[in-house]
Amino acid sequence: MAANAFGRQAWRQFMRNSCRGPAVTTPPRLLQQQQLQFSLRRQASSSSSAPVRAGRPVSHYPSSLLRRQPTAQRSYSSGSQGGQNIPPPPPPPPPRRSNNNQIKFWPFLVVIALGSGGYILLVNQRIEMPPPTKSTTPAFSASDVTVIFVLGGPGAGKGTQCARLVKDYGFTHLSAGDLLRAEQDRPGSQYGQLIRDCIKNGEIVPMEVTVALLENAMRDTISSKKSSNNNPGSNNNYKFLIDGFPRKMDQALKFEEVVCPAKLVLFYDCPEEEMERRLLERGKTSGRADDNAESIRKRFRTFVETSMPVVNHYEAEKRVVKVDATPSPDRVYADTQAKLKKALGDKL
Ligand SMILES: Nc1ncnc2c1ncn2[C@@H]1O[C@H](COP(=O)(O)OP(=O)(O)OP(=O)(O)O)[C@@H](O)[C@H]1O
Numbered sequence: 224m225a226a227n228a229f230g231r232q233a234w235r236q237f238m239r240n241s242c243r244g245p246a247v248t249t250p251p252r253l254l255q256q257q258q259l260q261f262s263l264r265r266q267a268s269s270s271s272s273a274p275v276r277a278g279r280p281v282s283h284y285p286s287s288l289l290r291r292q293p294t295a296q297r298s299y300s301s302g303s304q305g306g307q308n309i310p311p312p313p314p315p316p317p318p319r320r321s322n323n324n325q326i327k328f329w330p331f332l333v334v335i336a337l338g339s340g341g342y343i344l345l346v347n348q349r350i351e352m353p354p355p356t357k358s359t360t361p362a363f364s365a366s367d368v369t370v371i372f373v374l375g376g377p378g379a380g381k382g383t384q385c386a387r388l389v390k391d392y393g394f395t396h397l398s399a400g401d402l403l404r405a406e407q408d409r410p411g412s413q414y415g416q417l418i419r420d421c422i423k424n425g426e427i428v429p430m431e432v433t434v435a436l437l438e439n440a441m442r443d444t445i446s447s448k449k450s451s452n453n454n455p456g457s458n459n460n461y462k463f464l465i466d467g468f469p470r471k472m473d474q475a476l477k478f479e480e481v482v483c484p485a486k487l488v489l490f491y492d493c494p495e496e497e498m499e500r501r502l503l504e505r506g507k508t509s510g511r512a513d514d515n516a517e518s519i520r521k522r523f524r525t526f527v528e529t530s531m532p533v534v535n536h537y538e539a540e541k542r543v544v545k546v547d548a549t550p551s552p553d554r555v556y557a558d559t560q561a562k563l564k565k566a567l568g569d570k571l
């Protein structure tokens with residue numbers, strides 16, 4: 224029983240060590256500890272210098288293990304106490320030290336073997352476990368919903384061009400910036416201050432907030448269009464211009480994974496000096512907290528460092544329609560139409 228108890232203790236120790244550090248080094252370390260404990264135990268049982276309490280050596284080891292050795296000694300001495308007529312008792316059995324050793328050792332060997340086996344089994348199971356599967360299905364199917372991301376630096380003219388596309392082609396225009404500003408001003412919003420700070424500093428609001436706002440807005444649009452549709456059975460194709468989004472790779476990946484895959488990216492390319500001039504002009508009347516020289520500088524930096532990699536990502540996938548945004552709004556729009564017709568055909 225004591226061996227079992229000690230075995231359990233050793234098992235617990237082994238499992239603790241296995242979880243903490245590299246498992247391959249643990250069993251030998253445990254073996255060393257057990258050998259050390261074993262030899263200490265033997266020393267304790269035979270040494271008179273061991274501390275004694277109530278006539279018994281004090282030890283950290285289970286008392287049943289310590290009791291074995293004295294029992295064997297008593298059986299030898301009882302033989303030598305007999306009278307003279309009595310034939311000498313048969314010689315005491317040879318010292319069973321080595322046997323004892325084996326008997327006391329096997330539980331540890333079993334524990335180590337079981338522990339190592341179990342550990343190897345666990346590790347193998349972990350290695351063979353398949354990677355978690357992507358079970359997410361986008362909320363909207365690309366066959367029912369056409370999504371176009373509209374990107375470009377701050378002030379490139381995205382909003383201006385979107386307004387025209389809405390008028391001529393029936394797109395629904397969702398500006399991520401407008402949705403964030405509305406959420407920022409919504410009484411009781413837990414994200415109000417966070418959004419305010421991000422916008423002022425030209426930083427990107429955590430994607431969960433923006434993706435959720437966009438998904439809700441798309442859902443609202445689709446359900447209100449469905450309810451106003453005289454023929455609900457018809458195969459509607461809802462068309463969205465998602466303006467100023469995605470501005471960061473994580474947003475792009477998340478949106479396409481959980482909301483809807485995008486058909487393409489409409490990218491308005493404009494030099495910084497022109498964008499700055501437009502924004503400073505707009506700032507005279509817009510009332511926007513970020514249409515000032517300091518915020519504009521920060522927004523430009525975020526655009527170059529964080530948003531351009533998104534454009535490059537879609538460019539590599541051949542999903543970008545690039546338009547020069549420097550000319551007048553009319554000329555930019557004419558170019559936009561021509562390029563979208565070519566890319567979308569009857570989906571425009
Ligand atoms: N092609 C253009 N030429 C000159 N001015 C323009 C042109 N397009 C837009 N503008 C003006 O530049 C300003 C910025 O335009 P707009 O708001 O459309 O840009 P944006 O890319 O949506 O900006 P933001 O990213 O800050 O929302 C507006 O005042 C707009 O009237």
Ligand SMILES: O=c1ccn([C@@H]2O[C@H](COP(=O)(O)O)[C@@H](O)[C@H]2O)c(=O)[nH]1
Nearest residue numbers: 399400421422425426427428433467468
């Ligand atoms: O996906 C987005 C879009 C916008 N923001 C923040 O809003 C401001 C203003 O955006 P505009 O498109 O110019 O209206 C932008 O500078 C960001 O701070 C965002 O975090 N995530």
